[in-house]
Amino acid sequence: MTDHSSPRDARIALAYQTDDDKLDQQKLADRLALPLMPLADIVGNAELQFCLIYRDGCLKLLDRQALKKGGLAVDIEPRSGEQHSWPAPKKSLFAQAIGKKTRTVVDATTGWAQDSLALFRMGYAVTCIERSPLMAELVADGFARLAGKDWVRRRSLTPPQLLVGDAIEILRHLPEQPDCIYLDPMFPPKRKKSALAKKSMTILRDILGDDLDRDALFVAAMEATGKRVVVKSPDYAEPLGGKPTQSFQGKLLRYDVYLKSC
Ligand SMILES: C[S@@+](CC[C@H](N)C(=O)[O-])C[C@H]1O[C@@H](n2cnc3c(N)ncnc32)[C@H](O)[C@@H]1O
Incomplete structure (x- = not known):
């Protein structure tokens, strides 16, 4: 659906x-x-x-x-291996793709907000967009818990702003051009049921399906960004916007960077 x-x-x-x-x-x-x-x-x-x-x-x-116990919530704790300082060091492939000089990032495909939260912990100014109202409620709950965390309060930080709706539309009306727009749309899986797929992503796919309009989202992001668009893709997928300016290859995924020519 x-x-x-x-x-x-x-x-x-x-x-x-x-x-x-x-x-x-x-x-x-x-x-x-x-x-x-x-x-x-x-x-x-x-x-x-x-x-x-x-x-x-x-x-x-x-x-x-x-149903009896368990369930998935937006996880607001640092990822394993991530340094617990703020801002966390910008050493990962993800940070390199986003850019060390980048200040403002719009995450146009927030989902479980794990990437948004990693960006927030690295000190980027993050705005989130999510079109599924259900996912947006889960994210809002996570951000409310984040606002109550000691390390966030001590530094008077504010959790990312969350905009609910279709990013293709919202990106056209941003008050300011962000330095970077980040996209992590749902691609069709290589195999029907991948044993490696995380439970959180499997359930997201079961409820929301693939993001079939990701080409249009890429075009909207290139128009709306100030400097760059970064796309996270599974390693088997063709680059969303054609040949990227730069690519950061991980084990099973890739960050494709598209710089905007002035
Ligand atoms: C693969 S998940 C993103 C996972 C996320 N990066 C994370 O760290 O949890 C893709 C999400 O993007 C959202 N999405 C896809 N296209 C969108 C669009 N045009 N506007 C807003 N949200 C979109 C989907 O609803 C889904 O929740």
Whole structure:
């Protein structure tokens, strides 16, 4: 399914556990046009493949296997191996692709916000765009938790701004040209079910499908950027915008950099 205009998806419900929860969660259910029901009813209804629930202090997305416990939330902790200082050093391939002199970055395909958060921790000024209202709610919950973190408060940092809607449209109306626009759209997988695919990406693909308009997104990004567009691609995919100015090759993925000629 790739209808991004409406968040309604008959396979998804919002779960509550107590009557107090129910009152708190009605607004979220209304915003996402999702049915709000007790967790036990969701467990008993095989049509419902996914559910949102507040669990362990965060908003989580679950598939049927995780109904009893677990689930996926936006992870706001540094990635393994990442230095816990702020700003974190700009040493990774990702940072090299974004550019050390880059100051402002728009992440036009926020998803689980793992790349946005890595950029934020490296000290870039980040704006996020996400068109799936459901993903945007998960990201907003993650950013609210981030705002409460000690290291963020001590430095008076503000989590990235989150814009909800189609980036192809939003990029046309940015108040200022960012130095860099970052794209990580969903490409079709090489094999139907890859054992290596992360659970978070598998569930995203199951709910949202591939991003079939990624060519149009690339064109919009090149028009809107001040200096560069960076595209993350699986290593088997053709470069989104033709021959890039520069490429940073990782193990299974590539960052293609397109510099804008003035
Ligand atoms: C592969 S995921 C991105 C993962 C992300 N880089 C991360 O670190 O979690 C792609 C996301 O981009 C979003 N997306 C794709 N095209 C978009 C567009 N034109 N406008 C806004 N969001 C878009 C999809 O809804 C999906 O959530």
